[in-house]
Amino acid sequence: MMKKTLLLALSALLLLSAGCASAPAPEKTDTLTIESRYPLAYAQQFTVDECAGGYSLVTIDGSRYLVVPAGADVPAELDADIVVLRQPIENIYLVSTSAMDPIIGIGGLGAVALSGTQADNWYLDAAKTAMEQGQIAYAGKYSAPDYEAILAADCGLAIENTMIYHTPEVKEQLEKFGIPVLVERSSYEDGPLARMEWVKLYGILLGKTEEAERLFDTAVRRVAPLAEQTPTGKTVAFFSVTSNNLATVRKGNDYVAKMIEMAGGTYAFAGLTDSGNNLATVNLSLEDFYAGAKDADVLIYNSTIEGEIHTIDELLAKCPMLKDFKAVQSGDVWCTSQSLFQQSMELPDLILDMNKVFTEGQPDDSKLTFLTKIQ
The missing domain is CATH 3.40.50.1980 (Nitrogenase molybdenum iron protein domain)
Structure with missing residues (x-):
């Protein structure tokens, strides 16, 4: 359950000058107000609370991540355990191989700069090609990352799977360098549709929610007729x-x-x-x-x-x-x-x-x- 301290009012929108034709300024906030729970049909291993001002509070196995819209402020009154992910999230170090396909599917490959898998070990053509062309660099496997390369790339997020818990010192070191670490748990979902619904998380992180929802809905529709057989x-x-x-x-x-x-x-x-x-x-x-x-x-x-x-x-x-x-x-x-x-x-x-x-x-x-x- 989210702490009640999160359920506080957002400060008012900053008013734009009269007649200004530019886009509205990001909302300024000192606190966070949860407005609704993002709907998930199958996935059980993560939740997303939709907050006023376009913020999203993601919870995965007790770990919490606040996705902050581009240009918006980080709330001043934020629980210390919440990891802040500022959009746009760029230069991702992607270790979890299962995350690559949904990221490619929503057109988010450009946000990945580093891979924990070498080019020859990718079966996904888009990932292999991106590495061969130098758009994504190999930065070491989960247990032995190339910290120098990760720091030089200005990595905005490391996406790991639960194997990282076998080498907790790596996670701690990445965090000491100021790199947020998200440990995805799609492999703990007990059904194929639940696993695929993790695409919605990547849609939220990368600002591609509509693309993720369309991709997932298409997958569900493809197998739906089998339920009648x-x-x-x-x-x-x-x-x-x-x-x-x-x-x-x-x-x-x-x-x-x-x-x-x-x-x-x-x-x-x-x-x-x-x-x-x-x-x-x-x-x-x-x-x-x-x-x-x-x-x-x-x-x-x-x-x-x-x-x-x-x-x-x-x-x-x-x-x-x-x-x-x-x-x-x-x-x-x-x-x-x-x-x-x-x-x-x-x-x-x-x-x-x-x-x-x-x-x-x-x-x-x-x-x-x-x-x-x-x-």
Whole structure:
């Protein structure tokens, strides 16, 4: 809950001289007045309070950020824990890869000057090209940032994911240098639409709220017709096989399981929800994976962890016992593209791909975006 001390009146607008044709001057304020809660349909991991004067108060896991409109004053009576983000927010150091796609989608790539991912590791063409052309510079990964480059770029914001909590001294050092650090938590959302709704946060930060809302609404409309379809009854295992002979699967309450359900399938490990940690994945022995997925109608191999596979022989080389699986024998085995988890705003494409696989049986690869049949 926001502290009641925030619920104070804003001072009056500064009056413009009579007949002045210029834009209204920014509102001057000593205190902050929350007027309404910005509507979110799915996301649970952040909130935005809309304040008088165009200010936005963002809360993420207890951390608060005040987005101050360009030209406006920072309220004098502001709680000490609130991080101030002055618009325009520029020269962002972007470490969270999942944030790049929504930023690109709303036309905000120009606000990013530094990346925590090297050009060769981007699957997003716009990000890769921007780095290759020198518009975005590599400034080190989350645990070893190039502080000199970050300071030289006049960085206005570092966008991290929760991996930064493994090296808290890095976050502290960035803040000591006066660089605000926002830790995004979209990966903690339990559904695909909730993850995609984080685009609205980036719209608010970058002054592109309308663009963000249009992009998100389009994504929701694309998958909305699936809600009217009858479940297919197909059981689906989404997995990869590690080099040390374990099967990595998603938990039953994970957003991938929700996508399978939205597409009309039933996730084979729906009951696997508690492993004593906050990770979305669980490593199973091959024997346990065999027991849970042997009779699955469809196998989807997650290439983002161990790389893509293209043939059944490659799959069986990783795990010979898969030859006994129903889906392998029927030829209903698919592989995701490695770009999947960076393309966070294209999750509707994967949902629609899976729906085609579940309903059409053997759709041609040309009709799919993220899935390829393993021959």
